[in-house]
Amino acid sequence: MAELSERMLNLIERYNIDGDVGDDDLAKTAKLPAYEWLAEEFEQALLAGAFTTETWGVCYNGGLDPEDTDLVDRDLRLFWSAIFPGHPYPLPPPQETE
Amino acid sequence: MSWTDVRAAIDAAIEGFERLAGVSEEHSRDADSLGARIATVFDGSGNELPATARDHTASAAVRVGDSAAGYREAARLCRDYLAAVDPDGAAGSVEGLGAPTPIGPLKGGYGPTGSPVARQAVTDVSRDRCHVYPEQGPKGLHDLTMRDDGIVALRSGWMDAGGHARRRHGGGVTEEQLGERAEEGKDPANGSGVDWETGREHSRVRHATAFVSDTDLVFAEAAVWNSREGRAAIAEAEALGEDRVDVKLKAAGVFGPDFRRHVHGRTRVGSSANPQGSVPTMFGDDTRIVVVYRRYDADSPWRAYTCYPKA
Numbered sequence: 001m002a003e004l005s006e007r008m009l010n011l012i013e014r015y016n017i018d019g020d021v022g023d024d025d026l027a028k029t030a031k032l033p034a035y036e037w038l039a040e041e042f043e044q045a046l047l048a049g050a051f052t053t054e055t056w057g058v059c060y061n062g063g064l065d066p067e068d069t070d071l072v073d074r075d076l077r078l079f080w081s082a083i084f085p086g087h088p089y090p091l092p093p094p095q096e097t098e
Numbered sequence: 099m100s101w102t103d104v105r106a107a108i109d110a111a112i113e114g115f116e117r118l119a120g121v122s123e124e125h126s127r128d129a130d131s132l133g134a135r136i137a138t139v140f141d142g143s144g145n146e147l148p149a150t151a152r153d154h155t156a157s158a159a160v161r162v163g164d165s166a167a168g169y170r171e172a173a174r175l176c177r178d179y180l181a182a183v184d185p186d187g188a189a190g191s192v193e194g195l196g197a198p199t200p201i202g203p204l205k206g207g208y209g210p211t212g213s214p215v216a217r218q219a220v221t222d223v224s225r226d227r228c229h230v231y232p233e234q235g236p237k238g239l240h241d242l243t244m245r246d247d248g249i250v251a252l253r254s255g256w257m258d259a260g261g262h263a264r265r266r267h268g269g270g271v272t273e274e275q276l277g278e279r280a281e282e283g284k285d286p287a288n289g290s291g292v293d294w295e296t297g298r299e300h301s302r303v304r305h306a307t308a309f310v311s312d313t314d315l316v317f318a319e320a321a322v323w324n325s326r327e328g329r330a331a332i333a334e335a336e337a338l339g340e341d342r343v344d345v346k347l348k349a350a351g352v353f354g355p356d357f358r359r360h361v362h363g364r365t366r367v368g369s370s371a372n373p374q375g376s377v378p379t380m381f382g383d384d385t386r387i388v389v390v391y392r393r394y395d396a397d398s399p400w401r402a403y404t405c406y407p408k409a
Binding site: 013014015017018019020021022025028029032034035060061062063064065067068071074 | 293295296299300301302303304305306307338339340341342343344365366369370371388390392404406408409
């Protein structure tokens with residue numbers, strides 16, 4: 001599984017505070033020249049399955065539980081919409097856990 | 099030592115430096131005059147001893163003149179410091195402050211009937227008055243507490259207008275509210291599962307944390323804003339054109355080694371899908387104070403969107 005870069009970890013922590021995703025701010029940031037890397041790196045990490053409840057847990061005070069895949073899915077969709085406006089989210093919803 | 103004491107000491111030092119500079123200049127004039135007379139008397143003398151005395155007199159006059167310049171420079175540096183940290187000589191007081199100006203659109207206010215209404219950010223009129231002396235750590239917090247004549251309420255109001263720091267993490271948030279947030283995902287801002295800021299589902303967090311008092315919150319935010327890390331993060335964001343910054347400082351660096359007296363929280367037991375109650379949050383030595391600053395655009399002022407202890 002691909003590892004997340006330090007700059008990506010810093011970014012997701014900055015734009016997601018306990019599930020309060022700053023998608024408005026992120027949409028503007030994604031267009032900045034200094035963040036040219038963001039779209040490609042985010043898409044690669046997403047498709048590689050690097051955003052797990054463990055890695056995404058940096059955004060939550062105390063981390064996430066393994067079954068919190070619904071929270072990660074919801075947050076990732078907001079991130080995707082901010083970074084790739086108008087593009088369909090490329091992953092299916094997480095499978096229900098019993 | 100309180101800021102008022104520090105300010106008085108610096109003011110006294112400035113007065114002393116000015117007085118010493120004046121005395122030095124007077125002595126310098128005396129030395130110049132004496133040197134001129136000695137030079138007149140001994141110029142052309144073939145005797146080595148008077149010539150040496152003349153040279154020493156001239157050299158001493160230069161040193162006296164230099165000391166006057168040094169005292170003037172010391173006074174100037176002290177004045178510059180005061181101008182930076184206490185520009186109107188009323189640090190810690192709300193006296194004479196103008197009303198803030200609303201900026202940007204209405205935000206937040208989601209939730210059931212009775213939820214706090216939407217907020218609108220305002221300009222920051224009290225930052226310069228909130229010289230909380232953060233480099234003093236716990237003493238700075240004590241200083242702020244003792245001098246508070248409404249400055250904490252004013253700073254809290256500025257934060258309420260710009261985000262949810264106090265509604266979700268302020269001194270008024272109870273243990274029960276924190277427990278409900280950790281176990282049931284209820285937003286302390288409105289007591290429901292609807293996020294007061296976004297209108298989406300409020301997320302379940304393992305650690306729901308807050309400051310013990312609004313003064314703690316105000317002090318923590320000021321310490322982060324004034325910190326080297328805070329200044330660097332803001333400068334970098336402004337250089338990049340970014341409108342959001344997060345800054346983290348060790349809680350022990352803000353409040354001192356007994357930082358746990360200033361924060362509290364509830365930690366969920368069990369998973370988010372199957373909560374089994376909550377217990378008091380254990381704040382480790384690496385606990386951070388996190389502040390997220392936002393602005394609408396490059397021409398807008400920064401506002402504190404949230405400020406909380408991250409266990």
